[in-house]
Amino acid sequence: MALVVMKFGGTSVANIERIRNVAQHVKREVDAGNQVAVVVSAMAGATNQLVGFVREVSPLHDAREYDAIVASGEQVTAGLLAIALQTIGIRARSWQGWQIPLETDTAHGAARITKVDAGRLVERVAGGEVAVVTGFQGIEPTHGRIATLGRGGSDTSAVAVAVALNADVCDIYTDVDGVYTTDPRIVPEARRLSRISYEEMLEMASLGSKVLQTRSVELAMVYGIKLRVLSSFAAPDSIKPVSIGNLQDLGTTVCSEEEIMEGQVVSGIAYAKDEAKVTILKVQDKPGIAARIFGPLAEAGINVDMIVQNVTPDGAHTDMTFTVGANELPRALQVLEKVKQDLGYLDVRSSADVVKVSIIGIGMRSHAGVAAKMFQILSDKGINILAISTSEIKVSVLINSDYAELAVRTLHEGFGLDAT
Numbered sequence: 312m313a314l315v316v317m318k319f320g321g322t323s324v325a326n327i328e329r330i331r332n333v334a335q336h337v338k339r340e341v342d343a344g345n346q347v348a349v350v351v352s353a354m355a356g357a358t359n360q361l362v363g364f365v366r367e368v369s370p371l372h373d374a375r376e377y378d379a380i381v382a383s384g385e386q387v388t389a390g391l392l393a394i395a396l397q398t399i400g401i402r403a404r405s406w407q408g409w410q411i412p413l414e415t416d417t418a419h420g421a422a423r424i425t426k427v428d429a430g431r432l433v434e435r436v437a438g439g440e441v442a443v444v445t446g447f448q449g450i451e452p453t454h455g456r457i458a459t460l461g462r463g464g465s466d467t468s469a470v471a472v473a474v475a476l477n478a479d480v481c482d483i484y485t486d487v488d489g490v491y492t493t494d495p496r497i498v499p500e501a502r503r504l505s506r507i508s509y510e511e512m513l514e515m516a517s518l519g520s521k522v523l524q525t526r527s528v529e530l531a532m533v534y535g536i537k538l539r540v541l542s543s544f545a546a547p548d549s550i551k552p553v554s555i556g557n558l559q560d561l562g563t564t565v566c567s568e569e570e571i572m573e574g575q576v577v578s579g580i581a582y583a584k585d586e587a588k589v590t591i592l593k594v595q596d597k598p599g600i601a602a603r604i605f606g607p608l609a610e611a612g613i614n615v616d617m618i619v620q621n622v623t624p625d626g627a628h629t630d631m632t633f634t635v636g637a638n639e640l641p642r643a644l645q646v647l648e649k650v651k652q653d654l655g656y657l658d659v660r661s662s663a664d665v666v667k668v669s670i671i672g673i674g675m676r677s678h679a680g681v682a683a684k685m686f687q688i689l690s691d692k693g694i695n696i697l698a699i700s701t702s703e704i705k706v707s708v709l710i711n712s713d714y715a716e717l718a719v720r721t722l723h724e725g726f727g728l729d730a731t
Contacts, residue, residue: 313479313553314436315340318350318446318469322486323543324388325355334395335547336484337441341401343552348432348442348476350469351392353384374419378448378459382408385445385465393443403441406432408457413449413471415458422458423526424449424467429475436476444472463524470530470538480537480553482562483523488542489563490515490522492728493580497716500729504578508568508673511578512538514705518669519583523565531565538565568673576674576681577726580719583667586616587640588697588709589633591647593657596622596629603654604631604647611646613639616667617698617709632698634709637663665697666715669707670722682706688725694718 446465
């Protein structure tokens with residue numbers, strides 16, 4: 312017998328037919344003798360509709376009331392799934408975040424989980440009842456208000472519940488059957504990975520892969536919770552019930568690096584289109600200038616990624632190029648305009664017509680020349696690199712958006728990731 316947390320996203324519970332399908336997935340695990348908790352998102356499109364209602368009433372709204380409204384989508388799904396399970400003879404009840412309780416900080420709309428007091432939940436699950444938990448939300452205990460975790464927060468809720476229940480596995484059901492070496496829509500030869508390390512999945516999630524939310528992977532890594540990515544669109548009876556020995560049979564398992572046999576140097580290629588490039592021309596090249604540029608941006612809550620500095624021919628000035636999220640470009644330009652007199656730069660130029668392409672792999676730690684190979688592959692296709700950033704297990708480059716798909720396809724083939 313295993314204790315399983317099953318998370319179903321919006322497309323998996325998009326309508327009543329899909330919710331009944333989810334009930335059959337849960338029934339498979341219950342019939343096998345497993346203890347089950349389920350975490351659900353709102354039905355596809357429901358959250359966007361609720362957000363639209365809020366913004367229609369007032370563009371400048373109370374964040375606490377916003378959370379109370381948008382959290383209702385998951386409440387509907389949880390109740391419907393509990394009823395669907397009861398209809399097919401399974402004991403089940405819905406749980407809202409505040410009923411567990413799942414406690415958060417006060418950052419409404421982007422709250423972080425601080426504590427899960429799962430005593431009652433543990434008792435009910437151990438007694439054979441399926442707990443259907445609303446994802447994406449908890450309670451801010453100081454004022455007793457509902458707080459939501461931000462987009463993709465149901466993944467984080469699922470991992471937090473798995474940690475609290477000491478689950479054997481947390482299965483994330485979505486509309487794809489695992490994590491692929493890259494986007495199969497761009498590269499049909501992309502392969503599904505049977506295993507991927509937490510570190511690799513973190514990089515892929517932060518660099519453009521939409522399969523798992525970054526914070527959920529961080530939490531799973533800290534507490535050693537195994538994650539599996541599975542497709543809810545597979546027939547329920549085509550998936551084996553969870554047992555400790557068969558976790559690798561389906562989908563992609565996200566686990567510790569020690570559990571992965573040495574494989575390819577590069578595991579995957581990610582890309583992110585929501586990038587913008589900013590270049591500050593002819594700013595004085597002297598100590599402290601970088602702090603005076605990036606300090607105000609940080610104070611405005613603007614995250615800066617890649618940074619490139621080029622000294623101008625006169626030796627007294629420098630051009631500073633960096634990237635921000637495309638949605639933050641207008642605010643970044645406003646901040647730089649406010650500090651123009653202090654910085655004394657000549658001009659600011661920007662473009663959102665860029666894409667970040669990254670190669671990721673734990674094998675890069677022990678293999679030299681990976682970055683050089685990446686640069687050569689892009690050069691052979693005439694693709695110019697605008698900026699570079701690296702970590703121990705990834706290399707990212709910024710390129711013109713016109714070359715995004717060509718770069719992904721070429722790198723995928725060049726590093727031997729195509730299916731054979």
